[in-house]
Each structure stands twice: as C-alpha cells, then as structure tokens.
Amino acid sequence: MAFNQAQENNTGTAIASMNGDVQQIEVYGAREHNLKNVSLTLPRYKLVVFTGISGSGKSSLAFDTIYAEGQRRYMETFSAYARSFMGGLERPDVDKIEGLSPVISIEQKTTSRNPRSTVGTITEIYDFMRLLWARTAEAFSYETGEKMVRQSDEQIVNFVLDNFNEKRLVILAPVVKGRKGHYRELFQQILKMGFLRARIDGELVEITPKMQVDRYKIHDIEIVIDKIVVKEEDRYRLSSSIQNALTHGKGTTLILDVDADKTHFFSRHLMDPATGIAYDDPAPNSFSFNSPYGACPVCNGLGEIQEISEESIIPDKNLSIRRGGIAPLGEYRDIWIFKQIEALFKHFKVSVATPLKDLPAEVMKVLLYGLEEDLEVNTKKGNYIIEFEGIVNFLKGQMESDSEGIRAWIEDYTQTTTCPECNGYRLKKESLHFKIDGKNIGEISVLDIKKLATWFNNLEDRISERQNVIAKELLKEIRKRIGFLLDVGLDYLSLHRPVRTLSGGESQRIRLATQIGTQLVGVLYIMDEPSIGLHQRDNERLINALKELRDLGNSIIVVEHDKDMILQSDYVVDIGPGAGIHGGNVVTAGTPEEMMNAGTTTADFLSNRRGIQVPRVKRTGTGEILRLSGATGNNLKNVTLEIPLGKMVCVTGVSGSGKSSLIHDTLYPILNTYFFRAKREPLPYKKIEGLEKIDKVIEVDQSPIGRTPRSNPATYTGVFTDIRTLFAQLPEAKIRGYTPGRFSFNVKGGRCEACQGAGMRTIEMNFLPDVYVPCEVCKGKRYNRETLEVRFKGKSITDVLDMTVEQAVDFFESQPRILRRIQTLFEVGLGYVTLGQQATTLSGGEAQRVKLATELSKKDTGQTLYILDEPTTGLHFQDIEHLTEVLHKLTNKGNTVLIIEHNLDLIKIADHIIDIGPEGGDAGGTIVAQGTPEEVAATGLGYTSRFLKEELSTSHYIE
Structure with missing residues (x-):
C-alpha cells in the first residue's frame, strides 16, 4: 500500500486558500481491476497527471474509482423516484474517498456517431449563430438576388392608391402555387365562401360546383376577391378587399392591372416584389438543419445524398446485357426485368447481345434513366404499353426498402455526393438567402475557426446600428466560445465538420473548450489523454487551457503520457511498476521536480537518463518510389507525394495540415480499390505511379476491433x-x-x-x-x-x-x-x-495494436505497404520503445511502413520524413520538408523541424 501526502504548491488559486475549504482528495484502499489496495492523497485545485505504462492501472484509479464514486454520490442526491428511472450505480471497490467534488469526465470514447452532430452544435456556437441570423439578417430573393421587402396592410393600400388611380384592378388571393391536383374540393370550398370567380393559370374563369382541372399538370390558382376601379373615395372598399385577399392568401395578395395586363405582388411577409416570392418570418429553427423548418428538403439536412453510380452499375462496358454487363442484375435469365429490357431494345432495333459500349447514347440513356413517356408498341399480337423506369431509378426506389439485405445490396452501387440543392450547407434555399455582411449562415459555418474568429471581429463596424443593438450580446458570447476553441488548438476545424469525423483527441478538446465556457467552479475534471493528435506546437495552448480551467477554481486529473504535460503539471502520480498484475501500485507521487529525481522508469525517460535510440545509419530501401501526383482534396494544394519503398516513413505536420486528407482520404482509397476493389472514392488526384512495386496495402487505424462484447x-x-x-x-x-x-x-x-x-x-x-x-x-x-x-x-x-x-x-x-x-x-x-x-472496453490505441499484432502474425511477402495512424496513442515511453522494435522488424523484412505521427520519439527513428504544413486549414496542404530526420531538422522549415532539432540534440544514437 502506497500512501502519499500531497504537498502544497505555490501555484494554487485563491479558491484553494479559502478558510475551511478541503484542500485534498483522499483515496483509501482502491482495489478496482488491478489496483492493489491503493491509498493516495491528491491536492485539490491543481493540475494532477496520472502516468505509467499502459495497463498499469491509471484509468482504473482515475475513471473506474474516483469518477465512478463521484457519479454514484451525485446520483444519490436525487430523490428515490428520480433514481428509479435512472438505475443504480455500483459502488467501486474502494474503502473510502474523502474531499471529493462533483466530477465531470471528458473521455475519448464518447464521440457521437450521429451524422447530424457537428462541431457547431456540440459547442453551441451554431445555436447562437442561428439566433443572430434570425434576428438581424437581411433577406434576399433567390430568384433575382434583390432585397426582400415587407409591407403593412396600410402601406399596400396607399401604394395602390398612389400608383393605380383610376385604373381597373382585379384583387386576387393566391391559394395554389405550382402544384399538381384536380382541386375539385377547393373550388367547392371557394364557392361556399361566396366567391364566384378565380384565376387559373393566368386565365379568369367562372367557378362551377363540379369544376376541376387536369390533375397531372402544375397549376396556379387565385381567388378573385374584388374587381375595382381605384378612386380615393373607395379607400374603405379597397382596404377591406386587400385585407380579405391577404387573409385568404396567407399574408400574400396579387393585384392584376387589367389595362396593362400586369400582375403586382404584395405581402405582409418578406417578399420579392418582382417575382412574388415570399419567405416566412425567420426564426432560429429556420436555420437549423435538424428542424423541418430549416433543413434542405432533398438531403433532409445531412448535406449529402446517396447517388447511384453509373460506373458501379456498368463496371465493364465491353460486356453485353446478356453476359452480365449490368452488375446489379447479373447475367441474362428469364425474369421480368430482362423481358422489359428485351422489348425495349427490340423497339430501338438493338440486341441485348450487343456490348454496352456499342449501344447508341439514346438507348443507354433510356436503359439507365427510363422512358420520359410510356411507349406504345405495335406487334402482330396487338398493341401493348412499355413502362420502363430505368436501372438507376429502379435501384433508387430500392434504397427505401424495409429489407436490410436489399439496402445492403444497393450500397454496393451507391456513392455519397454533396447535395446539389443546398451544396452541402444542409439548409433550404430560403434560409441560405438571409445574409449578414453579405454572408449566409452556411458560408460562415464552413470557415475554419481561425477565419471564423477574424470574420466575427469588428462585425459591428460592418452592420447597421439597428443590427448592432440586437447583436451585441450574441456576438460577445460567440466570440468567447470561438476563443476557447482557439485556446485548445482547434483553429483548423470548421463549425460544419461532422463530429463523427473527429479523432478522439479532437472531440475531447472540443468538450474541454465547452467546459471552459461553462465557467463552473469547484468541479473535479478527469480527462483521458487530451494531447492525442496534437502537434508539439499546439500542446502549449492545450496546457494553458487546462491551467485556465484550474485557475477558475477547479481540480483537474489528467491521464497522460505527454512529456510536456507531465513537466508542466502541479503534481504527478506514477502508477506501475508494470502492466496488468505487475502494476496497480503508486510507484511515486509528488511535484514534477520530485518525480524527476525518483528512480522510476518514467523518471528515467523524463530526465533523459534513458531514451529511445536513434539509428545513425538509415535504411536504403528498395530504391523504388510510390508516387501520387496532383492531390487537391480538402486543403491539399496540388501535392505530389513520393514514398520511398522499403523504408519506415513518417508523415508529420501540425493538426489540420492535410496529413489525413493525403494519406487516409486519397492514397489509401486508391490502393484499396486497386488491390481489393473497394468502393470508397478517393479525394481528387491526377495520377499514381509505382503500384506494381507493392503487392498489398494494410491500414491499421484506431477504429474498434468489434462493436459487441462478443x-x-x-x-x-x-x-x-x-x-x-x-x-x-x-x-x-x-x-x-x-x-x-x-x-x-x-x-x-x-x-x-x-x-x-x-x-x-x-x-x-x-x-x-x-x-x-x-x-x-x-x-x-x-x-x-x-x-x-x-x-x-x-x-x-x-x-x-x-x-x-x-x-x-x-x-x-x-x-x-x-x-x-x-x-x-x-x-x-x-x-x-x-x-x-x-472489444468494447479497449481504447483506440489498444485496438490499433491488436490489429498491428494480427498483421505481424501473418506471413508477409516483404512487399506490403502498412499505413498506421498515430500508433503511439496511449503508450508510455517504455511501450513506445517496444513498439519501435516491432516496426523496425516489420520494415527490415522489406515492407514499407507509412506512419502518421506527432510523437517525436517515433518520428526521430524514421528513415524518411514528409512534413506537411506549414499551418492547419487553408494555410496548410503543402509539403514543407522531406528527407531523413536530420535533414528535415536542418532545414528550419515548418514547425516540426524546430522541435525535431531539439529532440535529436539530446537523443541516444546507435551505430
């Protein structure tokens, strides 16, 4: 049993010195998982780091003991009735915990998979923006681009009297605009209201009890409210008629100038006088893609749609329909759809045995997209009708099937594309035509956080005084929350970015920024490796954000391996000495200075008494190169990537510089399609050379190895x-x-x-x-x-x-x-x-290492390309040492190991580095430097070179 008395640190906050305030968290007899009856005293209102090798018991103590007990006590404050709805929480295996504050856990595993959840929604910045646009934005017509106007009943009457004096007018109330139907019931209803005439598709007609129109055509129908010659003395009648028309027209009226045969539009709502387009008054949910009032009707607010891909339907145009040229249908057989196609081809005088590449363009269009009108065919047996909807439309119809098997079958022939209606902005077109300073809410949402902050700065100088009065408090709140995101190093993200595409570290830092924004005091925050995915340049900002949270009057426990985080903390607890049954003890606890002087493994690495050895001689590789040219996806700027084969290659760069866009979203899908015929589309590129030099690609990422406990x-x-x-x-x-x-x-x-x-x-x-x-x-x-x-x-x-x-x-x-x-x-x-x-209990780093071990255990050919995404995630210095040995072994067999990494311990042992940057977002997307670690460090270009030079200067070299 280890018992450590926390020492008071001079960096304590004013909160910590309050009279009568408990200064310590005391844990007695913690035995959860592999913990061996641990007793420990931790200082409150400090930044405390739990470190130790993977599996030593850090998470067991932080999350499964301290957090679990805090949650259990919080639940006990609820009434028995409330607790009955929430279920109970088991008491963790610990004797006693004293001095415990309300606890908030910020873990990596809680990333939302909901496609509707974005950075903007979870930080609530987008909610404030919706309110800002609803109250201050100006509306513009989506037809003419002109500013929309709103008129009162009195303004409309005055306008008519001033501009149409002595003219014959017909006052109309629009009830149907651009819709199909026979409208028999509507005409009967109009008669019951006492109106006898209507204008249908521009023609004035008498209404009869049995009247109806062609149900298959699009119609515009307006009720004739009044016919009048405009005179000042008839103001009352004119006013009554216009009010009546506005009531039946739901706020809109049309006035026909009979002599000029011209229609004028008026509305109580926002309206384009030239075309008559009217918008409903804006509300916050008009700008929400999660509300039917704001969501794009085509993509339902997702910003993307599933389209049937012609290339996947017809993978080989040299084949005929009879030989299986249409992949979803397979080879010709005696079923209904092939009979339909055969009858269709007979009409066009072509054969189902003709290769698809030789069919006329007109026939291919009908085959894929169907007939515009039903086809009447004359035969010796008589006439019959061919109704053919086309292969694409047939498959689209199956996408809505209740059968999971059919939907899975269709997925093989679909690809995700940006919604053509909203251009990916997720909102209906009316919502996208409300603008502040010439920008709609969608255009602002896709800006990276850095540009977003710039746009919101001094916005008051670019809007009217009336808008300023309304926007003042909203802008203050928006700027504050954007500032928190900048503080935790997320300036390259946009509010539009779906949460499901974020890494564990990114989503955790967003939650950290949100918590700073809540301004809570007296809370115990427990975090799980918030530095994951951060470049050294951004790490300082994260540490400062944590210190800011501490200085508000909160206690912070961070489970972390990062050297900078450990050294800048107030108190360090090293758990070990080994993993699993060999761990579960507090090896040492104290300030970073005290920790450095301890004789522990962690202390040896921190003090540079021990380190990962750097090979002085690099591998020469096979001499072959895999070259990807002209990559332009996301923020990539026409990048040409050259990967020397047979080497360990590290792709580095600040967060958001374009590493994942280049490797995961461009290179890997190309290779995966080439070797395994995968369906995922790569980001745009020009060409790739050298594919024949490797025989397969294996991506080892941090996704779970399974989603069920089995x-x-x-x-x-x-x-x-x-x-x-x-x-x-x-x-x-x-x-x-x-x-x-x-x-x-x-x-x-x-x-x-x-x-x-x-x-x-x-x-x-x-x-x-x-x-x-x-x-x-x-x-x-x-x-x-x-x-x-x-x-x-x-x-x-x-x-x-x-x-x-x-x-x-x-x-x-x-x-x-x-x-x-x-x-x-x-x-x-x-x-x-x-x-x-x-599998559900494994961290992202553990899941990745299970995958890596699986691949290592297979017999390889020595010509495999392995792609790894931050394999050092969740690893202690000693574990990284073991990992480097495994990666060396893999590369020494002749394989190419391509690693996206921020950890300098792994970067410095690479044979070749490709540094992308120089910044994140739009300021990134280029290759800044490449070569051996020493060559990159010597360039002085980009941020990686500076940190790498410092790291190499203190590293242990081996010959």
Missing part, C-alpha cells in the same frame, strides 16, 4: 480458432466427439444456452434501463459444464480466455502456431490484456 483480441487475431482446434484434439474431447465448434461461445453446442455464450444475462426492466447480471447457470463462464470438463494443462477454455497475454505466452510455449499469434500481442505492449477482454 468480439475480443482472441477472436480478432484468429488465435481463438487455433485454441479451439487444440481443445478439440485433446483425448477427452475426441472420446466425447467434440469438434472445434463445441468450444465456440457463438454457436449452439458447447456454450451455455441460458445466456447464449455471453456470460451475462440481460434483464429487461420495461421502462427502466436493462440490467446486466452474471448468468446464474454458468456463473459468467459462457460454456456448459460438459465443455468445461475438457482441460489442457488443467485449464478449461474459459480459463484460457481469462488469461492475460503475458500468461498465455508461457502457457502455450509448446504450441508454436498459437504462440506465434500471442507473442505478437505481447510484443506490441498488450501483455496486460486478457485474451477474452471485450
């Missing part, structure tokens, strides 16, 4: 198949006739049927949250008794799943096939993870 490292790596085969070959299993399937918890036979192999049972509580309890039949073991009786070295299949990777390496040392896969998990620093650990 997925785990053993199943993902495939080692569980070998383990099940081993158990099936045991004498006991053979006697009983057990196959490998008997040892699977996903199929019937050997699993516990009470919980269907989940180990937990879900108890539905009707309107209360579901409760998960260990299965009372198998006691959480997943298998039935007969299966568990089969043992290898005294261990059942459940015992094996409960083993850590480190334990499994020793246990399976005599099984080379199994050992090879488990050994790679151990080599990438996952020795503390159990083979059966649920």
Whole structure:
C-alpha cells in the first residue's frame, strides 16, 4: 500500500486558500481491476497527471474509482423516484474517498456517431449563430438576388392608391402555387365562401360546383376577391378587399392591372416584389438543419445524398446485357426485368447481345434513366404499353426498402455526393438567402475557426446600428466560445465538420473548450489523454487551457503520457511498476521536480537518463518510389507525394495540415480499390505511379476491433480458432466427439444456452434501463459444464480466455502456431490484456495494436505497404520503445511502413520524413520538408523541424 501526502504548491488559486475549504482528495484502499489496495492523497485545485505504462492501472484509479464514486454520490442526491428511472450505480471497490467534488469526465470514447452532430452544435456556437441570423439578417430573393421587402396592410393600400388611380384592378388571393391536383374540393370550398370567380393559370374563369382541372399538370390558382376601379373615395372598399385577399392568401395578395395586363405582388411577409416570392418570418429553427423548418428538403439536412453510380452499375462496358454487363442484375435469365429490357431494345432495333459500349447514347440513356413517356408498341399480337423506369431509378426506389439485405445490396452501387440543392450547407434555399455582411449562415459555418474568429471581429463596424443593438450580446458570447476553441488548438476545424469525423483527441478538446465556457467552479475534471493528435506546437495552448480551467477554481486529473504535460503539471502520480498484475501500485507521487529525481522508469525517460535510440545509419530501401501526383482534396494544394519503398516513413505536420486528407482520404482509397476493389472514392488526384512495386496495402487505424462484447483480441487475431482446434484434439474431447465448434461461445453446442455464450444475462426492466447480471447457470463462464470438463494443462477454455497475454505466452510455449499469434500481442505492449477482454472496453490505441499484432502474425511477402495512424496513442515511453522494435522488424523484412505521427520519439527513428504544413486549414496542404530526420531538422522549415532539432540534440544514437 502506497500512501502519499500531497504537498502544497505555490501555484494554487485563491479558491484553494479559502478558510475551511478541503484542500485534498483522499483515496483509501482502491482495489478496482488491478489496483492493489491503493491509498493516495491528491491536492485539490491543481493540475494532477496520472502516468505509467499502459495497463498499469491509471484509468482504473482515475475513471473506474474516483469518477465512478463521484457519479454514484451525485446520483444519490436525487430523490428515490428520480433514481428509479435512472438505475443504480455500483459502488467501486474502494474503502473510502474523502474531499471529493462533483466530477465531470471528458473521455475519448464518447464521440457521437450521429451524422447530424457537428462541431457547431456540440459547442453551441451554431445555436447562437442561428439566433443572430434570425434576428438581424437581411433577406434576399433567390430568384433575382434583390432585397426582400415587407409591407403593412396600410402601406399596400396607399401604394395602390398612389400608383393605380383610376385604373381597373382585379384583387386576387393566391391559394395554389405550382402544384399538381384536380382541386375539385377547393373550388367547392371557394364557392361556399361566396366567391364566384378565380384565376387559373393566368386565365379568369367562372367557378362551377363540379369544376376541376387536369390533375397531372402544375397549376396556379387565385381567388378573385374584388374587381375595382381605384378612386380615393373607395379607400374603405379597397382596404377591406386587400385585407380579405391577404387573409385568404396567407399574408400574400396579387393585384392584376387589367389595362396593362400586369400582375403586382404584395405581402405582409418578406417578399420579392418582382417575382412574388415570399419567405416566412425567420426564426432560429429556420436555420437549423435538424428542424423541418430549416433543413434542405432533398438531403433532409445531412448535406449529402446517396447517388447511384453509373460506373458501379456498368463496371465493364465491353460486356453485353446478356453476359452480365449490368452488375446489379447479373447475367441474362428469364425474369421480368430482362423481358422489359428485351422489348425495349427490340423497339430501338438493338440486341441485348450487343456490348454496352456499342449501344447508341439514346438507348443507354433510356436503359439507365427510363422512358420520359410510356411507349406504345405495335406487334402482330396487338398493341401493348412499355413502362420502363430505368436501372438507376429502379435501384433508387430500392434504397427505401424495409429489407436490410436489399439496402445492403444497393450500397454496393451507391456513392455519397454533396447535395446539389443546398451544396452541402444542409439548409433550404430560403434560409441560405438571409445574409449578414453579405454572408449566409452556411458560408460562415464552413470557415475554419481561425477565419471564423477574424470574420466575427469588428462585425459591428460592418452592420447597421439597428443590427448592432440586437447583436451585441450574441456576438460577445460567440466570440468567447470561438476563443476557447482557439485556446485548445482547434483553429483548423470548421463549425460544419461532422463530429463523427473527429479523432478522439479532437472531440475531447472540443468538450474541454465547452467546459471552459461553462465557467463552473469547484468541479473535479478527469480527462483521458487530451494531447492525442496534437502537434508539439499546439500542446502549449492545450496546457494553458487546462491551467485556465484550474485557475477558475477547479481540480483537474489528467491521464497522460505527454512529456510536456507531465513537466508542466502541479503534481504527478506514477502508477506501475508494470502492466496488468505487475502494476496497480503508486510507484511515486509528488511535484514534477520530485518525480524527476525518483528512480522510476518514467523518471528515467523524463530526465533523459534513458531514451529511445536513434539509428545513425538509415535504411536504403528498395530504391523504388510510390508516387501520387496532383492531390487537391480538402486543403491539399496540388501535392505530389513520393514514398520511398522499403523504408519506415513518417508523415508529420501540425493538426489540420492535410496529413489525413493525403494519406487516409486519397492514397489509401486508391490502393484499396486497386488491390481489393473497394468502393470508397478517393479525394481528387491526377495520377499514381509505382503500384506494381507493392503487392498489398494494410491500414491499421484506431477504429474498434468489434462493436459487441462478443468480439475480443482472441477472436480478432484468429488465435481463438487455433485454441479451439487444440481443445478439440485433446483425448477427452475426441472420446466425447467434440469438434472445434463445441468450444465456440457463438454457436449452439458447447456454450451455455441460458445466456447464449455471453456470460451475462440481460434483464429487461420495461421502462427502466436493462440490467446486466452474471448468468446464474454458468456463473459468467459462457460454456456448459460438459465443455468445461475438457482441460489442457488443467485449464478449461474459459480459463484460457481469462488469461492475460503475458500468461498465455508461457502457457502455450509448446504450441508454436498459437504462440506465434500471442507473442505478437505481447510484443506490441498488450501483455496486460486478457485474451477474452471485450472489444468494447479497449481504447483506440489498444485496438490499433491488436490489429498491428494480427498483421505481424501473418506471413508477409516483404512487399506490403502498412499505413498506421498515430500508433503511439496511449503508450508510455517504455511501450513506445517496444513498439519501435516491432516496426523496425516489420520494415527490415522489406515492407514499407507509412506512419502518421506527432510523437517525436517515433518520428526521430524514421528513415524518411514528409512534413506537411506549414499551418492547419487553408494555410496548410503543402509539403514543407522531406528527407531523413536530420535533414528535415536542418532545414528550419515548418514547425516540426524546430522541435525535431531539439529532440535529436539530446537523443541516444546507435551505430
């Protein structure tokens, strides 16, 4: 048991010195997960960092103990009635925690997958902007671009008297504008109201009781309210008629000048006098893409639509329809749609055996998009009608199918494109024609945060005095929140950016900026590696933001590996000394200065007594180059990327510089399509050369290895198949006739049927949250008794799943096939993870290392391109040391390892660096420098070179 008394730091806030205020958080006997009865005292109102190697127990102490207890106590403040709706929280395995404040957790795993959630909505900046546009924006016509006007009833009457004196006018109330229908009921209703005449499609007619119009044509219908010769003495009659017309026309009236045969438009609402287009009065939800009042009707506020791709429907134009030229239909067979196509082709005098490339353009258009009108065909057997909607329209109709299988089938022939109606702005066209300083809300939302801040600065000087009065407080709030985003290094994002496209670090920093904006005091914030995805240049701003949150009067605990964060904190807790069962103790705790003098692994790395060794001689590679030319997607500026093959290559640059656009969104989709015929479209580029020099591409990202508790490292790596085969070959299993399937918890036979192999049972509580309890039949073991009786070295299949990777390496040392896969998990620093650990509990970095281990365990050809996205995420210095050994091993076989990375420990050991920048957003998108780490450091170009030069000057070189 380690017990550490927190020491008072001179950087404390005024809040910390208040009389009677509790100055410490005291944890007694924490035993959650691998924690070994830890007792610890932490200072309040300080920035406290928990560090230690991966799996040592940092998150167990910070999140599963301190945060969990804070949440439980908060729930206990609710009434019993309120708690009954929320379910209870179990008390964490800890004796006592004293001095605990209300707790807010800011983790990486809580990123919203909702396509409607954007940076603007979760920071609430967009909500303030909606209110600003609703109250101060000026409306313009989407037809003429002219400013819209609004008139009172009296203004309309005065205008008519001044401009149409002694003229014959017909006062009309529009009731139908540009819609199909027969409108029989409408005409009957008009007669009941006492009106006898109407203007239909520009023609004045008498209304009859049985009157109707062509239901398939588009109509404009106006009620004739009055016919009048304008005179001053008839003001009352004119006023009554105009008010009547405005009432029936829902705020709009048309006045026909009979002599000039010209129609004039008037409206109580915003209106274009030239065309008669009227807008409803704007409200905040008029600018919301999550509201039917503001969302674009074509894309429903998503900004993108699923389009059927002609290229995917017809992948090979050399084929005929008979030979399967239309991919969704396959080869010709005796079904309805092929008979339709054959009859159609017979009319056009072409054959279904003709290659599609040789068909006339007119026939191809009809084949894909259908007939404009039904076709009447004359035959010896008589006349018949061909109705053909076209392959594209047929597939579009299937997109709305209730069948999940059909929708999945259609997805193979669709691609996501920007909505042509709203151009990706998500809003209906009326909403996009309300402008402030000449800009609509969509144009402002797509600006990066840096440009957004510039646009909002001094906006008062560019708008009218009336707008200024209304906007003053709103602008103050908007600027403040934009400032918080700038403070945490997110100046390259835009409010329009969907949250689901953000990295874990980015979404966490957004939540951090939002919390700073709330101005709460006396709160304990617990954060999970907020520096992930940040370049060293931006790290300082993040640290300052955390200190600002602290100085408001809050306590902050950060689980972190970043060197700068550790050194600038007020107090450091190092947990370890090892991972899993070898961890769970507080190794040392104190100020960063005290920490540096301790003899721990972390202290050795921080003080540079130990470091990752840099090879002085770089690999020469194969001499071949993979060249991508003319990449222009997102902020890329006609980039030509040259990747030397057979080397470890690092792509670096500040956040938002264009690394992901170049590698993940351009290069990888090109390679994936070439090798595996994937459907994802790359961002625009001109050409790619050198594809024949590699034989496959493997991307190892941080997405989960599975989204259900049934997925785990053993199943993902495939080692569980070998383990099940081993158990099936045991004498006991053979006697009983057990196959490998008997040892699977996903199929019937050997699993516990009470919980269907989940180990937990879900108890539905009707309107209360579901409760998960260990299965009372198998006691959480997943298998039935007969299966568990089969043992290898005294261990059942459940015992094996409960083993850590480190334990499994020793246990399976005599099984080379199994050992090879488990050994790679151990080599990438996952020795503390159990083979059966649920995929949903793995961090992004852990999931990535499981994938990396899976690829390492495969036999490679030495010509593979591996793409890794920040593999150091969640890794301690010592773990990075192990990871570099694995990456060296992979590259030494002749493979090319391409890594997007910010961590200098990994960047400095690369053979080749490609630095993108110089800034984020529009100021990035170019290759600033490239070459060996030493060459890039010597250029002095960009931000990476400066930090890299400093890092190399203190590094340990090996020959």
